[in-house]
Amino acid sequence: MKTLKAFCSGAALACSLFGAALPARAETVYQVPSLSDFSGPFASVMPLFAGAREAVVSWWNIEKGAQLGVKLELKPYDTHYDTAQTASLWPGILSTTKPIIGLSLGGPDTTALQQRLPNDKVPMILGSASNGFAWRPNQWILSTRPTFVHEIGAFVEWFQKTKVGGTRPVKIAMFTSEASPSYADMGKGVAAYAKANSKIADLVEMVYVEPQPADLTLQLRRVLNNGAELILAPASIQQAIAIKRAMQALGKNVPIVFNAHNSLSVLEKPMGGLVPLEGDYEAHALVVTGADDSEARRFYDLLVAKHGLKAPWHTFTGMGIGQTLVLVRAVEAAAIKHGGNKLTGELVYKTLVDTRFPAKSFYGFSGGDIDFSVEAPFPLRDPRINVGQVVGGKIRTVASAVPVPQLAKW
């Protein structure tokens, strides 16, 4: 007995020593350029994005990266949201960080880089919605959301089915601006959508105003007099505020739908609370940062508790989390398939295109499954959106995984 005990303890000791003597699993560190804007129009919300990106990467490194021997390091670069600046920064980024994947911020970096990336072989993940003019094959800047027009179309169809009965076209009117290519593209796309789907939507008017209008009462009245039942306001925050004020001035209550960058949580502060926004919607392929307890909220709380996330529960934080989740899942899938120390940009791109990422791997931060293809820089096969609404003074998710219509290019 004594010898057996001694033998066992000796064996246990030997095993543990042997285990400790094994070399630690080698970790390959990959640097991920995180294109940011600290001095341009997005500077005010950049802390939300940056915080979200860092927190998700820190979470993934510990939870999954360690097992796969992969460590991701974010390297922020200030692009001033300017095309020329990004174009001149990029060769330096390419040679110093040798990235396998990167995080894009929006328009100017897409413009500067989209022609180069297929040659440089670095895919990038974009958290903003895509645009019609970016819809070309073989793009390496992949947006986690479909185009703004897709998101709007999906909401219009949902609204028509659930609120208008689904039997007749719903009368819609939209406000946008020419000042930015994105906004102008939204206008074109929605007009084309309404024309092609006259049984679902009847576009009363597409109103072009400045992105910072003083007063839209006249225009809104004109549009309401022509019978509009739903107002689309996917362009700037200021336009959304002006439309809401005009609606209040006219004493009417036609629902307005916003997009992610001018969502209900973004409008809460300028409008002085959620009460004025009662009954209005937000529709996009990101998480609706509402008051409901949800899987997304729990993941957010986890990041706050364990990974130093200081940003508030807000749409832009959600955008940052969603964007980075897609990035880490792509790296994860590629590492599982090819080995954590053999990753290249090209392999990650192939993984992005070949894999259908299930919605649950994003904890509710995406609209639905994400499935990229070579034909478009956004998930073309069955993207989904979420719809939020202010109900009883709080933002609630009233519909999730709403299907997006298949659209022809405009």
Place this chain on the structure above:
Amino acid sequence: MMDFLNYAINGLLLGQVYALLALGFVVIYRASKVFNFAQGELMLLGAYTVWSLSLGANLSPWLAIPIAFVAALAYGWLIERLFFSRLVGESVFSMVMVTIGLVILIRGVVLVIWGAADRQFPALLPTMPVIVGELILPTSMLVGAGVTLALTLALWYFFNRTRAGLALTAVAEDPYTAISMGIGVKRAVTLAWMLGTCIATIGAVILLNGRSLNVLSADVALAALPVALLAGLESIGGLMLAGAIVGIIQSLVAAYIDPKLGGSASSIVPFVFMLFILVVRPTGLFGWRNIERV
């Protein structure tokens, strides 16, 4: 018919706000013959100061605005002391170059002190429009038109009937003659800049009422340029008429032509107008006709 009237009146009011911004240009031009490209940026300075005072320090608007005016006077004085007092006697070209440099400098200062974030400018005037029957009149623009009228009258009186104002006019016409007549050119120019900045702040309060404020808000001053040109860069009284014309045309274009074009032709109406004026009548409706001598 009602619609047409609505658009026309709204255009008229908008034009008065442009005229208000243009007043700043004209005051500075009248005294120093300097075309101040940085007028929009002066407006920014005033606007951010008002923001800081009312939303940052939570002062009531009745307190914040007067303090902001004093601050604006101080800014004008500072800018003139720092930059333009050294340039007395230099060509107007150099001075205009300095104003262009000021555009970058002031934008930078604003960015550092207040950051690039979109701020919500306080709604010091009610944001709900006044509805008279079928007419919809934005309150802030109504007040703006009133302010413009008051300011125009006050400045007209100042420039044409008071000693200091006539001194400014004399300096603008011919600084050398003015000096030899004993008029303090430096003081005149300082006064002009202080006035110009103050007017810019008033314009900011009216125009940005309840809207968002960021560095790009300065671009609206460019739309006020054509109004100044149409009036003639030295004419204060003509600004209201010029503003009315430009405003009404822009509003009508926005109402009737934009929907057909599917775009915003109204945004370039002021500029096309400006080109038109420059070619047909460069001195504007009421500007002085200078005889150039070698």
Place this chain on the structure above:
Amino acid sequence: MDPSGIFFTSHARDRALVRTKRQAATLALLIAALVIAPLVLSDRWVSLGYAMFITMIAVIGLQICTGYAGQVNLGQSAFMGVGAYGCALLLHYPQVPIILALLLGGAAAALFGALFGLTAARIKGFYLALTTIAAQAIFQFLVLNLPGDWLGGAGGLHLENLELLGVNLGNDRALYWLSLATLLVMTGGAFGIVRSRHGRSFEAVRDDDVAAGMMGINVAAAKARAFLVAAFYAGIAGGLWVIALRHVSVEQFTLFNSIWMIAMMIVGGLGSIVGALIGTVLIQLAREGVVSLGPQLVDLIPSAGQDIVFASMNVLLGTIIVLFLLFEPKGVMHRIEIGKRAYRLWPFPY
């Protein structure tokens, strides 16, 4: 002023731009160094290099128009845009050689610029500057509102890979050499223009256009010519941008860009071609410096916050520009000239 001991015995030598053998050797060495640079320096410098060269071309054009002819031009970016779009449209047809597309883009921009210069017949002084602001606004409006298939509308135009003389222009080095070569040609041309009677008439118009008119110079034509030249240079620069990025869209060409170019010209020194080059280099390097140093500064001073550090760039550069205007309105070139003179006279004080 020539170094002592240098005398010329022929008019041609006296008028030469490069005056002594030593100067010629230095120039040759400089050009050689620039040509070899991409083989030695990192990619970051190469891309910075061609970005600088392209901007230099536009600023030289601006210098001719504003520095030499005294016409404040706030629409140089819009002219670049017209050249860029012109070039991009032509390059959609693969049979068009790149150099031809570049030249025709420049010509299109020149035409656009001349239109604004023609108004000079009726407008005096700074009013001309205002028409250039209108040019910016009109350019943007036209691009966004003309039918999408003409100019690509909001999304802009894209180009596929371009080849020049068998060299793929997708890589940074080829772009560097192409823009360097273009810069050298355009600089030579600029010197030719300003040293000719056209250049002298520009300077006369700048100094006193009424007097110039009385001396028999066609002032309106001179002003229009100045704009034409400036716009041509801007157009070439715009075309090169298109070749470099293979994408053109209206947001690359804003009024603020025009203002920055004026700032570069001011820092370098009004009225000097070399000044335009130096000003561009200084400002671009300063911008680069802030962008690169930014992250390090943020690490050093965590309390400063990334937004403050990056935003300080504008203040820094703006202050530099205004300080230059106040204390050295003739720009860096003036200092360099004084330095050269002092060096040549040394040890004598005068």
